[in-house]
Amino acid sequence: MNKIITTVIIDDQKGSIETLKKDLNTYCDVKVIDTCTSVFKGRETVLSFRPSLLFIDIEMPNMSGFEFLKEIQNMIDWQMSIVFHSAFDKYILEAFRSSATDFLLKPYQKEELDEILKRVRHKQCNSQDNLANQLLQLTNIHRKIAVQTVSGLSLFAKDEALFFERIDNVWQVVLTNGQKYSLKPGTSHRDITKIAMSFILVNPAYIINIDHVLGIANKSLRCQFCPPFDEVHDDIFVSRRNYPKIRNMLDVL
DSSP: OOOOEEEEEEOSOHHHHHHHHHHHTTSTTEEEEEEESSHHHHHHHHHHHOOSEEEEESSOSSSOHHHHHHHHGGGOOSOOEEEEEESOGGGHHHHHHTTOSEEEESSOOHHHHHHHHHHHHHHHSOHHHHHHHHHHHHHHTTOEEEEEBSSSEEEEEGGGEEEEEEETTEEEEEETTSOEEEBOTTOOHHHHHTTOTTEEEEETTEEEEGGGEEEEOTTTOBEEEOTTSTTTOOOOBOOTTTHHHHHHHSOOO
8 A cells, every 4th residue: 555645735826726636636645634825824834744745836925936945945854745836837947956856737637647646656665665676677678679560570679779759640769770660550659668767758759768868958958869879869859848757757966
C-alpha cells in the first residue's frame, strides 16, 4: 500500500482550488488536509500540518508563490514535494530554479496530474527501493532492443538509438550510425518510451535518447546533442509542457 500523501493547496482562486481538490480526491493515497486562499494562512497551515505535498499558485496578492517558498524554506525540516500551479508557462524555468518538485500548467489534463503524483510517490520511496531500481537498470543496459518495423524485426542496443521522430503519424528510429527504421503503424509514443528510461518524449513529434543529449537551452529549449551529432541534429526542441517532466527525471544540481 502506498503511503498517504498529505496535501495542502494554496491558491487565491477558489475555483482552481475546488477543481484541483476534486481531482486529488480521486486518488486513494492522497488526502487534502487543508486549502488556503491567502499566503498568510498558508504559511501557518504548512508549518502546522507539515504536509508531504504542497500545491501553490504563483501569482497571488501580497506575495508570489516564489516569495512564499523563499520565506519558509529554512523552516521546512521534513520532506515536502512542491508543485507550482499556474496558468502561465513563462514561470516554468523559474519554478525549477526555486527547487520545485514539479509544475502544473492550468488548465491541465488529468493525465498530467497522474504523472506528477507518480513522481511524488517515486520521490517518497525508500533508499533501498531506489538502489534496487538502479541495479536493475544497470543489468539491463547492454540488452538488445527488438523493434517491429515495417520490414521485419530489427535488433539494436539502447545506446544505438539517437532519437525517434514521427512522420505522417508513423514513428521511425534514427540510429547513431545514421540508419533509419520505420516502426509498424499504430506504434504510440508510450510503446517507445516504456522500452528504456532514457527514451523521453520531448514534443509530439520527437522522442530523444537522453543519454546522447549534452544539454537543453534555457530560452529556446533546443536539445543539444553530444558530438558528433551536435551539428547534424540541431532542430529538436522540448515543448514547454514537457520540460518539467524531463527536468524532473534528471539529477539537477
